[in-house]
Amino acid sequence: MAYRVQKSFVSQKRNPWISVVLVLAVLAFVGVSMIPLLGSIFQADQPTAKATSAPTQLGASPKSADLEAQAKGYELVVQREPQNSAALRGLLEVRLKMGDIKGAIAPLEQLVKLNPEQTDYAVLLAQAKQKTGDREGAAQTYRTILNSKPGNLNALQGLVSLLSEQNRPEAAIGLLQDTLKTATPINDMKPGTVDIISVQLLLGQVYASQKRFAEALAIYDEAIKTDKQDFRPVLAKGLILKEQGKIAEARPLFTSAVSLAPAQYKDQVKQLGADTPSPTTTPSTSQEPTPGATPSPTTTPSEVPTTPSASPS
Numbered sequence: 001m002a003y004r005v006q007k008s009f010v011s012q013k014r015n016p017w018i019s020v021v022l023v024l025a026v027l028a029f030v031g032v033s034m035i036p037l038l039g040s041i042f043q044a045d046q047p048t049a050k051a052t053s054a055p056t057q058l059g060a061s062p063k064s065a066d067l068e069a070q071a072k073g074y075e076l077v078v079q080r081e082p083q084n085s086a087a088l089r090g091l092l093e094v095r096l097k098m099g100d101i102k103g104a105i106a107p108l109e110q111l112v113k114l115n116p117e118q119t120d121y122a123v124l125l126a127q128a129k130q131k132t133g134d135r136e137g138a139a140q141t142y143r144t145i146l147n148s149k150p151g152n153l154n155a156l157q158g159l160v161s162l163l164s165e166q167n168r169p170e171a172a173i174g175l176l177q178d179t180l181k182t183a184t185p186i187n188d189m190k191p192g193t194v195d196i197i198s199v200q201l202l203l204g205q206v207y208a209s210q211k212r213f214a215e216a217l218a219i220y221d222e223a224i225k226t227d228k229q230d231f232r233p234v235l236a237k238g239l240i241l242k243e244q245g246k247i248a249e250a251r252p253l254f255t256s257a258v259s260l261a262p263a264q265y266k267d268q269v270k271q272l273g274a275d276t277p278s279p280t281t282t283p284s285t286s287q288e289p290t291p292g293a294t295p296s297p298t299t300t301p302s303e304v305p306t307t308p309s310a311s312p313s
Contacts, residue, residue: 062178070094071103078107082237087112101131119145123154138162150179150195152188169210176203197223197230204236216240232258235269242273 048055075089077084092107108125109237115121127140145155163172176199183194184292196308200223207216223233238253254273 019260020112042107060162064098067094067098071098071100075079078110083114085111101128104128105132119149119152119155123158124151125277126155126158130158130165135162135166145226149191149193150182153195153198155204156199160206164206164209169206172206173203178205187201197233200226201232201236204233208240213240229260231262231265235272238273 043259071091071094072095074087077087078091081087088107088111092104092111095101095103096105105125105128108121108128111118111121112125121250122145124143126138126145129135129141130138137262139159142155142159142162145152146159149155156176159175163169163175179194179199180196180203183196183199187196200219204216204219204223207213207219217237220233220237220240222229224237235257238250238257241250241253243246251273254269257273258266258269
């Protein structure tokens with residue numbers, strides 16, 4: 001079975017412009033192992049990703065020429081006014097539309113400097129660096145975010161994805177375990193800083209990707225004890241049991257998950273809990289992609305949303 005991390009439904013309020021850019025970023029970041037921010041806007045499956053990436057594979061067109069002209073215009077403004085946030089955002093937006101990931105890095109770096117509290121820019125910057133092969137730069141950017149905001153799920157998911165991409169699951173596990181160890185004292189000082197259950201779900205996903213099912217089940221059990229009204233760990237545990245062929249044990253968990261899930265997730269939970277086993281023995285599904293890869297229709301524990309309270313945009 002292929003284990004893939006579900007793109008999170010982030011609950012914090014966003015600047016409307018940021019939402020627009022994150023949607024446009026699909027054009028540029030298709031192929032990044034995990035795009036946590038984009039999941040807060042909508043869920044894009046693999047066929048959609050292929051469709052959106054197609055324009056970048058075509059030759060020059062009137063639309064691309066228009067985008068290049070817009071980019072040059074914004075570049076001229078930024079050269080005169082390097083701290084002009086509106087021009088930087090415009091340049092970033094156009095370059096994302098063009099699929100110019102490398103070209104998006106410079107305006108993103110400047111926007112990060114001008115908006116140190118707006119972590120969305122920093123996460124997009126890390127993703128851009130990761131996509132262009134600057135893994136060290138991406139990791140440093142993610143860690144900078146986590147140093148000041150240890151509970152930032154976007155950065156945490158991004159770094160876990162990066163470590164998994166580098167075949168460093170133990171480093172990803174250590175990162176998440178350390179986050180859980182410090183979560184209680186951090187939350188005591190500032191309640192709600194670290195979403196413990198979401199971190200536990202991430203840890204369970206990494207365990208599952210390594211087929212360490214006993215450890216995944218244990219962390220899901222801890223999450224269930226933490227909040228008996230949260231459907232996510234209940235569903236995740238059921239999916240692990242289903243993968244192991246323990247359908248009878250999994251069925252009541254799926255029933256419970258359906259009853260606990262918010263209305264917008266009930267149909268998906270029902271589908272995931274279907275008794276028909278997932279195709280796990282065919283060559284096409286035997287490979288293990290990184291835990292942060294884009295979800296496919298394959299039923300996996302990782303298809304559980306990270307935050308149940310937020311509604312998809």
